[in-house]
Structure formats: C-alpha cells, structure tokens
Amino acid sequence: MSHPQNDSSAAPEGSANALDTRLAQAGYQAPGSFESLVAPIHHASTVVFPNxxxxxxxxxxxxxxxxxxxxxxxxxxxxxxxxxxxxxxxxxxxxxxxxxxxxxxxxxxxxxxxxxxxxxxxxxxxxxxxxxxxxxxxxxxxxxxxxxxxxxxxxxxxxxxxxxxxxxxxxxxxxxxxxxxxxxxxxxxxxxxxxxxxxxxxxxxxxxxxxxxxxxxxxxxxxxxxxxxxxxxxxxxxxxxxxxxxxxxxxxxxxxxxxxxxxxxxxxxxxxxxxKSLPLRYAAHDRGARALAHWLAARPEVARVLHPALPSCPGHEFWLRDFSGAGGLFSVVFDARYGTAQVERFVEALKLFPLGYSWGGASSLSMIYPPSRTGTLSEKGAVVRFNVGLEAPDDLIADVAQALAQLG
Structure with missing residues (x-):
C-alpha cells in the first residue's frame, strides 16, 4: 500500500510538480554576486528559448x-x-x-x-x-x-x-x-x-x-x-x-x-x-629547443640543423623578418654515412624523447623520417624531428648525447 507521506516524488510545499518533473526541468543560473577567475563550463546540446x-x-x-x-x-x-x-x-x-x-x-x-x-x-x-x-x-x-x-x-x-x-x-x-x-x-x-x-x-x-x-x-x-x-x-x-x-x-x-x-x-x-600559461610555456619551449639545436649543430653526426632561428635552416632570413619566436619544434638531418637502421637505433635509445607524432606538450618527443627531398631539402640523411618540452635543457642534451654514442 502506498504511503504518500513517505513518497520521495511528492512535491515540496509550494510546488505542484513531482520529483521526476522537477529533476527533468531543473536549470541553473549563477547567483548575481558570484564571480570567478575561471570560465564556467556550459554543457548544452539543446538551447531553450523564452518564447x-x-x-x-x-x-x-x-x-x-x-x-x-x-x-x-x-x-x-x-x-x-x-x-x-x-x-x-x-x-x-x-x-x-x-x-x-x-x-x-x-x-x-x-x-x-x-x-x-x-x-x-x-x-x-x-x-x-x-x-x-x-x-x-x-x-x-x-x-x-x-x-x-x-x-x-x-x-x-x-x-x-x-x-x-x-x-x-x-x-x-x-x-x-x-x-x-x-x-x-x-x-x-x-x-x-x-x-x-x-x-x-x-x-x-x-x-x-x-x-x-x-x-x-x-x-x-x-x-x-x-x-x-x-x-x-x-x-x-x-x-x-x-x-x-x-x-x-x-x-x-x-x-x-x-x-x-x-x-x-x-x-x-x-x-x-x-x-593562461601559453606565452610562458612557449618561451620555455623556445629556450630549450634553441639550446639543444645549437648543441646539435656542433655534432659531427649531424649534417644540418633545421631550426628556423639558425642560419642553417632554409628561409632563415624570412624567420628573422617575420617571426618573434621559435617554439620547441625543429628537425635535424643526420650525416648520410649513417643508415636508416642506425638512426632508428638512435631514436630508440633516447630516454627523454619517446616516439610520438604530436608536439607542443610539456613532454619532449621525437620522430624519425626517411631521407627526404620534400620541399627544398636535398640531403640524403634521415631526418629526426624533436619536440622539446619543458624538461631541463641540460638533461635533454645529455640524453641525446648518450643516444648518439650508440649510433655505431
């Protein structure tokens, strides 16, 4: 037997609607005095209209x-x-x-x-x-x-x-x-x-x-x-x-x-x-990538560093003219004396640069590409692209150094 006085769907005093109706019809409006530094999340597929x-x-x-x-x-x-x-x-x-x-x-x-x-x-x-x-x-x-x-x-x-x-x-x-x-x-x-x-x-x-x-x-x-x-x-x-x-x-x-x-x-x-942290992160990526790129430019294993802020990069003069920064993404061309298998051994020896196609995140990444004549490149060596994250640049350089030692 039903006992209305214990029915959780009964409407509260002053309401003519049952609980199911109240839940289905519930909306939300922030109190007029509420302010925050964080933008609210508005979930909505349906937008309702007043008339x-x-x-x-x-x-x-x-x-x-x-x-x-x-x-x-x-x-x-x-x-x-x-x-x-x-x-x-x-x-x-x-x-x-x-x-x-x-x-x-x-x-x-x-x-x-x-x-x-x-x-x-x-x-x-x-x-x-x-x-x-x-x-x-x-x-x-x-x-x-x-x-x-x-x-x-x-x-x-x-x-x-x-x-x-x-x-x-x-x-x-x-x-x-x-x-x-x-x-x-x-x-x-x-x-x-x-x-x-x-x-x-x-x-x-x-x-x-x-x-x-x-x-x-x-x-x-x-x-x-x-x-x-x-x-x-x-x-x-x-x-x-x-x-x-x-x-x-x-x-x-x-x-x-x-x-x-x-x-x-x-x-x-x-x-x-x-x-909110985009400019600070971008600048940190830029500093780390330039440090690694300059270090790699002096390495005998590397034929060319493709970093827009370095003169060795095609179109460097246009970067100087049009850009104010460089971010964390750049590539290097390995000397042609290193075969693809050797460069693959290099990227797999990296400990702080896991293989991954994306970039722009806090963690560094690497990716290998075959010898390429795409665009303006004519070098025959394999290309490795680095995404330099927010790790300490000295740690990243040390990691690349130990991996280079395994090229053979």
Missing part, C-alpha cells in the same frame, strides 16, 4: 546569440574570443581537431572545378586530404615552392580559389616567404572580380599565434591546431580557423554547421585553462 518570437529572431550565423549547442555555447564562444584576440583576429570557429579545421576551410572556399595550391612542405594530412577526398570531389591540387614567390605566380589560374601557406614546414622546417607569397595572391586578386577572389589560409600552429601575426601580413585565415601549444597537456584534440573578415567568417561558420564539426565544452575549457 516563439525570440526563437524565430535568433540566427545561427550571428556570434552573439545561441540557437543550438553545435553552433556555440558561452564556453566555446569564450575560447573563440580569446583565440581571436591572441592572433589579432576578429572571428574564430572551433573544430574537433587541426585536420578538421583544415577540412572546414577547404569546404568553405572550394567547390567542384576549383583549384587549390599547397606548399611542397605542407602538413602531410593536408596533402592527403587534397589528394584523396578533394580530388574525388573534382577539386585539383597543385604544389609550389614556399621559398619562391615568383614560381607561385606561374601556378595561379582562373580556377584557383585557395592558397595554403605553412611556415615553417612541419618536418623539413623551411620558413616561407609569406610576404612575397601573399603579394602574389593580392596581385592576382586585383585582376579578378570579388566573387572569384583567392583566399589565403595559413597553418600557423608552429607559431601558436604568438611568434607570427598573420593578419599583419595580409593573410586571410589562420588555422591553429589547438591540440599543440594552446592545450599544452597532450590530452586534447581541437582546431580553429581565425579571420578578420566577416564574409569569410560566415563561410567558415556555414562549413562548420553543415558538416557538424562540434566541440565539447569540457575540451574547450581545458584549452581555456591552457591559454
């Missing part, structure tokens, strides 16, 4: 209203605003990874019959996206030398709609002549109608929005893999496309919405937390 008129008045294209969790919550908007501020942009759209952000940019500005141009040293997944999925959609990709702006001008055709830039290359580390490349695209745009404008998009992950300010160079869109320095914890996948142009931003938002590239609030909050 039909308000629902109909809200447009997902606007950044100052909320319509559905996929299109933004206060947490994701806060992160977008801060990322735009770092780079000197006005608008930002988040994506679930750096590659997702690249895809979002491609789909925003390309259609069947269009062409895009990629640098020889482009991030490999970007190249493969163009070679496979974009090609299947009837989009043609061609490649150019990032150090030769004049050569880029010869590749632009009436069908060119997007030019990807990357500086430096993510493995071979060439620093592009960004000013020269942007000037070539600007000259081409001056000869065509606005509807056929070529968009420039830069993979600015290496500079983290700190060491290079793309919009000051006239670049249209800056792509960031927030997985790297912005997160800093090697535990989040996320990307972003940042711009100053409202029309380009709307095309990016449309691409984002139509492909459903949502970002969870918890991941957005983790990146927000990482941003």
């Amino acid at each position: 039909l008129a308000e629902m109909r008045a809200r447009n997902w294209e606007r950044d100052d209203v909320y319509t559905y969790g996929l299109h933004g919550t206060p947490t994701t908007r806060e992160l977008e605003d801060r990322l735009a501020d770092i780079e000197g942009g006005r608008h930002c759209v988040l994506a679930p990874s750096g590659l997702a952000a690249i895809s979002m940019i491609d789909f925003a500005f390309l259609k069947t019959g269009d062409e895009l141009l990629l640098p020889h040293n482009v991030y490999l997944p970007n190249r493969e996206l163009a070679r496979t999925l974009l090609a299947d959609l009837g989009i043609v990709a061609r490649h150019y030398d990032p150090l030769d702006a004049a050569a880029l001008s010869l590749l632009i055709t009436p069908r060119t709609r997007l030019v990807w830039l990357e500086s430096p290359g993510s493995v071979t580390m060439e620093v592009a002549d960004l000013r020269g490349l942007v000037a070539v695209v600007a000259a081409a745009n001056a000869r065509r109608p606005a509807a056929e404008r070529i968009v420039t998009a830069l993979d600015n992950t290496w500079g983290a929005g700190l060491a290079l300010k793309p919009f000051e160079l006239g670049i249209d869109v800056s792509m960031q893999a927030l997985t790297k320095y912005q997160s800093g914890g090697s535990d989040v996948l996320m990307g972003a496309a940042i711009t100053r142009d409202q029309a380009l931003h709307l095309r990016l938002k449309t691409s984002h919405m139509r492909t459903g590239l949502g970002v969870g609030a918890d991941d957005a909050w983790l990146v927000l937390r990482g941003l």
